[in-house]
Every structure is written in C-alpha cells, then in structure tokens.
Amino acid sequence: MDPILLLGLVILGIVAGILGALLGVGGGIIFIPVLTIVYGLTAVSAAALSLVGIIAISSWGSAIYLNKGVPNIRIGLMLEIGGVAGAIIGAMIAVYLEDWILIAVFSAVMLFSAYRMIKNGGSDYTLENEDGEFEYNDLKCGESVCYDVEHKAGGTVGSIFAGMISSMTGVGGGVIKVPIMNIYMKMPIKAAAATSSYSLGITAFSGAVVYLIHGSVPLELAAFLIIGSVIGAEAGTRISARIDASSLKKYFSLLLIASAALMLLRAGGYI
C-alpha cells in the first residue's frame, strides 16, 4: 500500500484516540467511515480493523483511568458476560451478511450517537448514596463519591445487544452501554463512561479474535493503526483533563450525521 495511506492510518489512530477520550466514544464511529470510504475496505475488513484500533485505545486509556480509580471493574466484568456473548453471536452473523446491511446498521448507530450527543449531553441519572455499595474518584472535585447500582441483571441482558452491534459493525458499543449504565442502572455518568471505556475493550476482544482467526484482519494496516491509536489514547487522556468538550460534541454530532449519509450513499452504490 502507498506509504502516505499507511501514514494516514497512524494519523487516523491518533485522531480517533484523542476524539475518543474527549467525546467518550470508542473510536469505531471515526474508524469505520474512513476505512470504508477512503481506504475502500469491505465492511468486514473495516470492522475487524476498527475493533483492533478500539482495543488499543481502550486498553491504553483504561490503564490511565484505572490508576485514578474511576471505572467500576466489578460492574464492568458482570456486564461483559452479556457483552462477550453478544459479540460472539454478532461476529458469526456478520460473516454471512451482505455489506449493505452492515453499513445500514452502522449508519443507524451513528445517527443514534449523534442524537444522544445533541439531546443528552449533560444529563446524569445518578443514584448517589453515602452508604452506597460502590465508589469512584471524581477527578474534577477530587472527592470520592459513593453510589448504588440498580437492574444489574437487566443491564447484563442489554449488554448482549451492545456486544452484537459492536462486533457486527466494528464500533465499541459505548453509545449503547453508557445509557444502559447511567439511565437504566443509575451509575454516575463519569463512572459509567470510564467503565464503558474499559469494558468495550473486552467486547471488542471477543469480536476481534474471531476476525483474526478467520484471517479478516489486514495485518500491515493493523500494525500502523495500533501505533497511532496508542499515541492518540495517551494524548487524548491528557487533553481531556484540561478542556471542556461539551461544545465539541454538538459539532461532532453534525459530522456523524454527514458520515452516516455518506455511508448510506456508498451502500446504495451512489458513490
């Protein structure tokens, strides 16, 4: 492949890592449109490569947040039982589906992500309780916050759907998991976002391993994407600690809508 396109993958990883940390997304909604439209990869190869990039961002970013005591590992492990089961089912189904179906599902996820960024940017449905079962460190005020979690079993079932969408389309599934944890299970939004960032790596792992075994991961491209994604994840977590990304979300949601439209046009054979 052209060296400029390979260098472009490193830059793509860096951009996805930074935006992922700033906007609380896994990176898939950035990877997939670029890999399919610019690099011309099939939906399956793009999904496989995207999952590798997501794991790089998730693993490196989570390691930083874990040291700060934000994610809820116990809830993350429980939800991922459903997430991993869903991801395995999704990866198996994806191999037999037509490209246009995967692109249509992905476009729907992108439009839903854009809707959530516009509509619910600052909402928080927390069940804070001084004697709560769990706690996290609020990095902004430097205090430890105790909270309870509701509907644990229901959340695990919901994670099956998130896992299926993740492995079928190559997104991390954070756009589904964060609302499940925050709105349905009443986890504080910051703890939910950090837990999602950790757990989407586990979901992506189970989908990616199936793609790797089936030889669907373009190895050379993956190596360049890994390098860029790790650099981006490190830079993103540093930048996100310094700036408020709420206004960025509105503009990014417009970009998501435009990308979804482009993807649908490509699926229909118009571009």
Add this chain to the structure above:
Amino acid sequence: MNLLESIAKTLRLCVILSVVLAVVGLIAEQMGTSYGEVLTWLAVLILILSPFMGAIAATISLAHQKDRKWATFGAMLIIVSLMGMAIALIR
C-alpha cells in the same frame, strides 16, 4: 497490589509489547525477512488479548481479596470468552 493497579499494569504491559512487536515486524517486513508477518500477527494477537488478560488479572485480584461474588462473575466472563474462542477455532 490492588485490583485497579493490577489490571492497569497488565493492560499497559500487553499494549507496550504489542507496539514493540508491531514496529519490529513492520521493519522486518520492509527488510524482506520471512518472520516480519509472523511478528506483526503476534503484535495484533497480543493487543487483541490484552482486555482478556486484564479480565484474568481482575479475577485473580478479586479472588485474592476473597470477594467471591465478583470473582465468580470474573470467572464466568473468562469461561464465556474461552468458549467464544473455541467456537471460532472450531468453525
């Protein structure tokens, strides 16, 4: 070592190892050696396995803390993940 620290260290170690192997693999491929692609494949494999290794570290740490309820969830996650890998290998 506490729960969060053990997972963070596991994730970091896997990612660093993967990046090093990816760089060495790419250089080896450019030099035309036969093992370049193998190293790149290993780099991708280690990266993909890093969240799974993190889950194993979490489960061991929870079991060490005698937190049986959550260690059981961790063990269940590992079993489901292994089953997924086995299904993928068989197919």
